[in-house]
Structures are given as structure tokens and as C-alpha cells.
Amino acid sequence: MKPQHWVIVAAFLLAACGTIAKPISEIEVSNMLPSPVTATPVVSGDPVKGAELFSTFQPVAGIACSTCHRVDSEERLVGPGLLHISTRAGQRIAGESAPDYVRMSILEPSTYVVEDYPDVMPKNWGKVFSEDELNDLIAYMMTL
């Protein structure tokens, strides 16, 4: 082989090593990420009870969740449709898991107001629901 050909062969080998080396370094990087990023969120509530709470009129708040939210689509009612909220919730705030975001959306709705929506969610759900009921609601949201 002429010397120029060796250069071409060497370039090929380097390119090949580059493509092999890339996935390995990606695996190493993902191993270094803190575990909460990949951990499956643990939700202790009962989604069936949560569904019932969602559509039940709550006298203390004067309204039901279902008056403002659909669960069968992402379309607007008063608030955003909650279909696929289990996925969207985890992407709203960096580092906040889906169940944590949903909990915050219910207890402190003004902390994160969804773009193009008014800040009209009742602010007293913490007085309406017990901790168990709140977990049931969150578990239900995670099924949507």
C-alpha cells in the first residue's frame, strides 16, 4: 500500500473507534446521574378512590375537580384536560417528579400556573382532603 492509503485506513479505524466509544461514555454518564432521575415514583394512594374524589362535589371548596378538568382528553374545560398528565407532570419543573408536581398543583396551584390558563384553581384543597385522600387523588392522576 502507498503511504496515502495507510492514512485513509487509519482515518477509518479512528472513525470506527469513535462510534464504538460513544455509547460506552453515554452509559458511564447515565450511571453518574443521581438515582431520583431514573427511579420510578412511588405512589401509595388508591386510584379508584381518587377517581371518585375527583368527580365528587366538595362542599368545603364549593366545586369538584371534574367541573374544571376533563380526564378523557387534553382539551381545555376551565383548566387543562388531564389525559396524559402522568407524563406531562414530570416535565413541568426540572427535577420535580410527576407525583410531586401533581401534589404541588393541588395544594399550591399558584406556584406553577400552566401557560395560557388563569390562576383560578381553589387554593384550599389542603383543608378539603386528608393526606390519604390526597395520595388517592395523586395515584389516580398517575393512571391518566
Ligand code: HEC
Ligand atoms: C375552578 C376550576 C378548577 C378546579 C375546581 C380544579 N382545577 Fe386544576 N386547574 C385549573 C386551571 C385553570 C389550571 C391551569 C392553571 C394552573 O396551573 O393553576 C389547573 C391546573 C391543574 C393541574 C396542572 C395541570 C398541568 O398540565 O400542569 C392539575 C394536576 C390539576 N389542576 C388538578 C386538579 C385537581 C386534582 C383538582 C381537584 C382537587 C382540580 N385541579 C380542581 C382549574 C381548576
